[in-house]
Amino acid sequence: MTGASTGMGAATAHALAARGFHVLAGVRRDHPGSPGVEPVLLDITDTEHVEALAARVAADERPLHAVVNNAGIQVNAPVEALPLAEWRHVFEVNLFGHVAVTQALLPALLRGGGRVVNISSVGGKAAMPTYGAYAGAKFALEAVSDALRREVEPLGVRVVVVEPGGVRTEMATRGIATANDLAGRMTPEQDRRYGGLVQAINSLMASGTSSGVTAQAAAEVIAKAVTARRPRTRYPVGRDAAVLTRLVRVLPDRALDRVIGATVRRHHPRVA
Structure with a gap:
């Protein structure tokens, strides 16, 4: 699996090892x-x-059971203010790197009937303000996963x-x-337009993380995706992830805009 140094990735590596896997x-x-x-x-x-x-x-003589694409970075900035080099870096790490690993290991997976587990985000379902690059890469990863599933599941x-939503x-x-x-x-000029928004999103991110699930709890879900005999597609x-993914399915865009806007406004810095 990729991105296994700390956090959710390290917890998943140990969860899979506890289930008898040899984890790279x-x-x-x-x-x-x-x-x-x-x-x-x-x-x-x-x-x-x-x-x-x-x-x-x-x-290695052992069959490859799964590729877990977990590596990622989080970069938040308004679309107008994020330099193109940063956009490209986010997509290199959060999308193209996963495609490269999957392409390289797919022959081994095909030989052994393994699986690909892509760690996306609730940001792959709904794009919060300042999440343009991060959510854009995650939306793309969701689409690539759909295409890949329809290509290789018959094989x-x-x-x-x-x-995942918030994870501590x-x-x-x-x-x-x-x-x-x-x-x-x-x-x-950009600071006047977006400075308060950036502070609000940082506050919202900190709040969502502190109230989120532990890395170990997230690892258990990933381990289930790796080991389930008949895994779900998602x-x-x-x-928070379960609620937001349901809202995205049922609310029109403008209604979802209002929900997200109200959530963000609660975290805006107070002005004397």
């Missing part, structure tokens, strides 16, 4: 292993790393999407720091 855990730097968990240096945007992972899998490979990990903390850094680079993680 993709990490960005040297990392101690543990029973059933073998760290593998993996930057999913680095072609050489991906090729080395495919070679490691091909050299014996299952494709599953996991959609370091990702949100890093996301808030990144959002503040990007906000500091906005022009004065698994929301957390009450």
Whole structure:
């Protein structure tokens, strides 16, 4: 699995190892292993790393049961204010890297009748303000997952999407720091337009994370997606994800805009 250094990824690696799997855990730097968990240096945007992972899998006599695409970054900024280089970086990590890993390992999955588990987000269903790049990549990952499922399930490979809401990990903390850094680079005009919005979204993100599920609880859902004999196509993680995915299905766009707008306004900084 990718993105296994900390948080939800590390918890999932250990949950799968506890179920008897030998887990190749993709990490960005040297990392101690543990029973059933073998760290593998993996930057999913680095072609050489991906090729080395495919070679490691091909050299193993054991069948490949699943690829869990979990690596990701969170970058939040208004569409107008986010530099194009940052847009491209978000898509490289949150979309194209997953496609690269899947392409490299799909032959092994086809031989063993394995499955692909893509870790998306509730942001792949509804795009909050300042989530344009992050949600855009997650929406795309959902679409790629649908296309892949319809291509390879007739060949014996299952494709599953996991959609977490708030999870108590370091990702949100890093996301808030990144959002503040990007906000500091906005022009004065952009700051007047969006400064309060950025603060509101940071507050909302912190609140959603603190009330979210634990990394271990999220890992149990991912492990279920990996091991279920007949997995569902999608698994929301957390009450917030379950509620929002239902709202997206039933509410018209304008009604959903009002719901999201009211939620964001509750977190806007108070003006004296």
